[in-house]
Each structure stands twice: as structure tokens, then as C-alpha cells.
Amino acid sequence: MREVIFTQDQLQQKLLEWQKRLRLQDWIISIKLVRERDMGLEGVQGEVFWVIEKKMATIKILDSIDYPPDNMEPQDMENTLIHELLHLHFAALKYDGDNHIPEEQAIESIASGILTAYREGVRS
Numbered sequence: 199m200r201e202v203i204f205t206q207d208q209l210q211q212k213l214l215e216w217q218k219r220l221r222l223q224d225w226i227i228s229i230k231l232v233r234e235r236d237m238g239l240e241g242v243q244g245e246v247f248w249v250i251e252k253k254m255a256t257i258k259i260l261d262s263i264d265y266p267p268d269n270m271e272p273q274d275m276e277n278t279l280i281h282e283l284l285h286l287h288f289a290a291l292k293y294d295g296d297n298h299i300p301e302e303q304a305i306e307s308i309a310s311g312i313l314t315a316y317r318e319g320v321r322s
């Protein structure tokens with residue numbers, strides 16, 4: 199995997215593209231590049247907050263300045279964006295207690311599957 203870093207403007211464009219591909223166009227979503235100190239959780243590359251009743255959401259993407267250099271994978275903001283968007287498809291589901299791990303695993307697999315297929319499609 200290679201590094202994929204976007205500017206705020208590019209993120210905005212990618213958000214529109216992926217909202218369309220993932221059929222999330224009825225959501226009102228804002229996106230911003232933030233420093234690690236502005237993330238709610240530590241050690242994450244992205245976060246999403248939503249209000250399901252309003253279908254409104256905010257996505258935060260970690261600024262590459264704060265991406266840990268010793269991370270196993272290079273930073274891929276497009277993958278993070280897809281990951282956070284997919285949470286919106288699951289947002290209405292009832293959780294089994296506080297166990298979010300199966301949801302995270304499903305989202306992670308779907309995100310990389312979609313992105314791989316998309317990039318291979320673009321190349322050929």
C-alpha cells in the first residue's frame with residue numbers, strides 16, 4: 199500500500215464522490231482535517247459523529263503531520279474516509295451491548311474491498 203494524503207479541498211471532493219458511490223447522498227456531512235489533539239480518541243486516523251434523526255454527520259481525518267511514523271501501514275486518507283462513511287450505514291443498527299468489534303471488522307473489510315476494486319477498475 200502506498201501513502202494517500204489529501205488536502206482539505208481534496209477531502210471535500212472525495213467526500214462527495216464516496217457519498218455517491220456508497221449511496222449516502224441523503225446525509226448532510228461535513229469533513230475536516232484535524233490535528234491529533236482535536237480527536238476525541240487517541241491513536242485513531244478518523245472519527246465520525248452523527249445525529250441519526252437528522253441524517254447529519256461530521257467526519258474528522260487525522261492530519262498527516264500527526265500520523266505515527268512507525269505505523270504498520272502508510273496513511274491512506276481515502277480508506278479512512280470510506281471507513282467512517284460506512285459507519286453511517288450501520289448507525290441505525292442496535293448494538294449488542296457495547297461490543298463494536300464485529301462492526302469495526304465488517305467495515306474494515308468492506309472498505310478495503312471497495313477501495314481495491316475501485317483502484318483496480320480505475321487502472322484498467
Ligand SMILES: [Zn+2]
Pocket residue numbers: 281282285302305
Ligand atoms: Zn470505525
